[in-house]
Amino acid sequence: MEIFNLDTLTIAKNLLGYSFIHENDEGKTTGIIVETEAYLQNDPACHAYRKKSLRNAPMFGKAGTIYVYQIYGMHFCVNISTNQEDIGEAVLIRALEPTEGLALMEERRLKKSKLNQMKPKDLCSGPGKLVQAMGIHKGMNDWHILDSELKIIPPKIQISDNEIVTTTRIGITQGVDLPYRFYMKGNKFVSRF
DNA sequence: CGTAAGATGAAG
DNA sequence: TTCATCTTACGG
Numbered sequence: 001m002e003i004f005n006l007d008t009l010t011i012a013k014n015l016l017g018y019s020f021i022h023e024n025d026e027g028k029t030t031g032i033i034v035e036t037e038a039y040l041q042n043d044p045a046c047h048a049y050r051k052k053s054l055r056n057a058p059m060f061g062k063a064g065t066i067y068v069y070q071i072y073g074m075h076f077c078v079n080i081s082t083n084q085e086d087i088g089e090a091v092l093i094r095a096l097e098p099t100e101g102l103a104l105m106e107e108r109r110l111k112k113s114k115l116n117q118m119k120p121k122d123l124c125s126g127p128g129k130l131v132q133a134m135g136i137h138k139g140m141n142d143w144h145i146l147d148s149e150l151k152i153i154p155p156k157i158q159i160s161d162n163e164i165v166t167t168t169r170i171g172i173t174q175g176v177d178l179p180y181r182f183y184m185k186g187n188k189f190v191s192r193f
Numbered sequence: 194c195g196t197a198a199g200a201t202g203a204a205g
Numbered sequence: 206t207t208c209a210t211c212t213t214a215c216g217g
Contacts, residue, residue, distance in 0.1 A: 074211075
């Protein structure tokens with residue numbers, strides 16, 4: 001896929017507007033990627049900053065490799081590995097605008113919470129939330145986006161730069177000043193402004 | 194080994 | 206703002 005020939009920051013930005021799709025026996029869920037973050041090799045916040053390990057190995061896989069990791073003992077996040085093999089970089093998918101399978105997303109999300117209903121805005125507005133809503137699990141770690149239940153489809157119309165906001169990343173304590181977060185300007189499905 | 198911190202989310 | 210919850214990285 002052409003997008004994967006680019007550098008990680010450009011991929012993170014260009015991924016905005018792509019449809020992110022998961023289809024299995026439960027059904028099909030789709031959302032438009034509206035928020036991403038890049039994690040680079042020379043970036044102290046990156047899981048692959050120090051060395052290759054069992055956990056971060058998928059980040060070193062060929063571009064398009066899925067990296068799913070657990071955080072805070074209870075949540076999972078999805079990344080798409082970028083760059084050539086043996087370079088530990090990836091793009092974190094932080095928020096989606098749900099477009100298909102909203103009922104299934106809600107069903108999956110409610111299973112993990114005490115609520116009995118949920119607004120569309122609460123379905124995928126954060127890395128842990130979208131993983132739940134899309135039915136993504138740790139078994140998908142090290143799968144490949146071009147060869148699995150998961151896939152991405154480019155937007156019909158390329159998103160232009162003036163629709164994109166670039167900021168620092170969320171929830172990290174290192175590399176806090178690096179402008180590696182991208183989101184769709186004014187989009188209400190973004191995790192935070 | 195022991196332990197602290199972590200790319201979060203929900204509730205108070 | 207607090208807490209739930211547990212794997213991993215890293216120091217001793």
